[in-house]
Amino acid sequence: MFDGAKHMTLTVPGDILIHTLDFEGKHGLTSGEDLKKKWYAAKLKGWTFIVYRDGNRYGRVMAKGSYHKFFNGGTQNYDDFTLTNLIEALNMFSVEIGINPTKEKLTNIEFGVNVILPFDVRIVLNALLTYKGIAFQRPIENANYFQCKTGEFIIKCYDKGREFKLSQNVLRFEIKVINKRFLIDKGIEITYLSDLLNYENYPKLGRLLKEYFSAILFKNSELEISSFSNKDKELIWKGGNPIYWMRPEKGTFKSKSEYEAARKRQSREELRFRNFNIPDWYDMLVERIVGKWFELTTLSDSILSQIQRSIENWQCISYNSV
DSSP states (O other): OEEEEEESSOSSOHHHHTTTSOOOOSSOTTSOOOOOOSEEEEEETTEEEEEEEETTEEEEEEEEEEHHHHHTTTSOOOSOOOHHHHHHHHHHHHHHHTOOTTTOBOSEEEEEEEEEESSOTHHHHTTEEEETTEEOBOSSSOTTEEEEEOSSEEEEEEEHHHHTTOSSEEEEEEEEEOSTHHHHTTTOOOOBGGGGGOTTHHHHHHHHHHHHHHTEEEOOTTOOOTTSOHHHHHHHHHHTSGGGGOOOOGGGSSSHHHHHHHHHHHHHHHHHHHHHTOOTTHHHHHHHHHHHHHHHHOOOHHHHHHHHHHHHHHHTOOOOOO
């Protein structure tokens, strides 16, 4: 389900929001003292709001956080976040912040699932290699978090159970959209906050989760290669290093035909490596990712009514744009 999000500019002006939230300041924003900072931050239920000073007034407001955490009072986002929960979270956000979800543009959005595994999540994390030649990395000092970043999206895979010290093995798999073109090219329109309730997008997003997880290249640390040919042994040894799968750069080849031959050779090797290294848990994990997304986004007459009622109520909200 949807989780993290970012709004570069909320429709509610800072001059209004400073009376709603407790923004950090030397003496507080409502004290009347002429403070010199150009921006101030406030936190609410897993969200951070930044209000920017514009002369003698407070104008643009940037907000980022998790709608899942907001629903849970800012405490956690490891449990199931259902459609009903999402609807309630957006309604709560609308009331508490004073915004109209049909007018609030999204800059980033994350969607994914929390999956319970019958084994240690680190088994999956330690097997991650690449997504289409781009290596999974740890951008933060956390052995239980990996991501693969492109210009349009970030694939995240991490141990949600250890993050929250749970007794269960909970894997979080999600895609963070950082460029709207990624979704638009796939026929998915998510521009405004209210678009998160466009149920026509749900099957498409579920297929994306399956497609992008299936494109990940894994290594099988338990692979027995004693009976392999020397050529295949070399492939397994070299392919265990993500750098080996970096895509060739056209500029390093004398001709287009040489480049295309190198890409075809790499594609053949990657397919062979992938077939050798399919982990025992792979099919089960794909099934659980797909199944969990379907479970969280399954519609009913009651949910459809809640969606319609919420959108109708939002469309009646008047707001003050920045």
